[in-house]
Amino acid sequence: MAEPRVTCEGLGKRYGELWALRGADLTFHKREVVMLIGPNASGKTTLIKCLLGLVHPTEGRIIVEDTVIDARAPQPDYRNSIGYMPQISQFPPSLTIAQLFAMMADVRGLAPDQLDDRLIAELGLDRQLDKRLSTLSGGTRQKVSAVLAFRTHPTILVMDEPTAGLDPVSAARVLKEAGALRDGGGTVLITSHLMEEVEALADRVAYLEDGALRFLLPMNDILERTGATRLAQGLPRLLEQMNEPRPTH
């Protein structure tokens, strides 16, 4: 039986009059990759930010492992288990890549032998460690961001549009690493508009629309129900099925 790692109960976030997320009940398990999809402004980023403690929920609660996360006084300790690869990677411009890596390890109090630095070489960053962050291209900054997300051995990995700006080889490498993390018992949450890149990895798909969770289903279920071979084909069919009025007796 799947063991829960992150549980959201009635999670909601309101900005002024607008509910960016409302009544989200969902559980993310150990050893799974969940793909969060939905149109723009559907609540994906808000959900992610609530999990990360960046946004304080207006209602509901989040439980990570056995810890209830108090939005007003978030216990930073639970974040030891989190890796985050944001959509936009901006760093202090005058630091070098090596200094940034040192800083982030320092902030977590981790020694070099506690870090997984394989990706540094595999993404070709080992030759650029002395470069200032302000001189890096968007793609290279994404690679730096990927290294930061993976190197602390997270058990919960949150990736917001991880392949955006990455070359195909690096994108594949990063997704392979996410798969390996899942296989090692981790929980991976990915948002991406490029469904075809991520769907092979996803165990379940959560679809959000207008701040509400429409469904959270296993990938196989979606494909079976719709008779599609790809998520991009199956998703519109599934939404159509869900919108059809139910027969009355």
Next chain:
Amino acid sequence: MGKVFKYTLIDLARNRFVLGYALLMLALSQGLFLLEDDPMKAMLSLVQVVLALVPLIALVFTVVYLYDIQEFTQLLAVQPIARQSILGGQLLALATALLVAQGFGLGLPLLVHAPGPSALMLSLSGSALVLVFAALGALIALRQREKARGVGMALVLWLGFVLVYDAMLMWLMFTTSDYPVEPFVVPLAALNPIDLARILVMLEIDLAAMMGYSGAVYKSFFGSAAGMAMAGAILISWVLMPTWGAFRVFRKKDL
């Protein structure tokens, strides 16, 4: 907090704006001392430069820097460290970088050309203004989501302190000139940190005598030890209150 401070300071140490600020202050200070034969006259000109330029630079740079590292601050906020430590480290590093730049650009020429209590007071007042306006800049950057609006607010605030507040006080004194209100109106100047810094420097240079009745009021108000302590307390409040506000906003802020 120490770790965030350390690396933010490393970043700021190579920041072109900070280096430019140090060089600009050095050029202005050195230039004024070289142009004027009398170091005291040069220092008087320098007072005007410091009182106008230092608040502007501290305010705008803090606002712009905090906006520029917003995404990185998000990344830090996902790490197992408290938000107070993140902001504390960043603000401390910003203040340190600006103070070191100012020490190099202003303090050094003062030490070489006009060492003494007046130079010390100018340096201290300038440093206090850096801290006050960096704190105000932090509060603006954290309260206002848009960078352009934040910078706009910073400029309006600077104009308010440098120009509008004094203009209003002068108007008040002018319209009430038939009444002996000066002892009540003049101390109001001390509520503006720039004016307060000006008063402290002027008293130290002993220019109060040239300022007529207002100068006498300043002297009687701030000339004593108690008055100086009060001036110091007001300046410290100007640092602490916006800093406290910034921490409060940051703790609750959705990043």
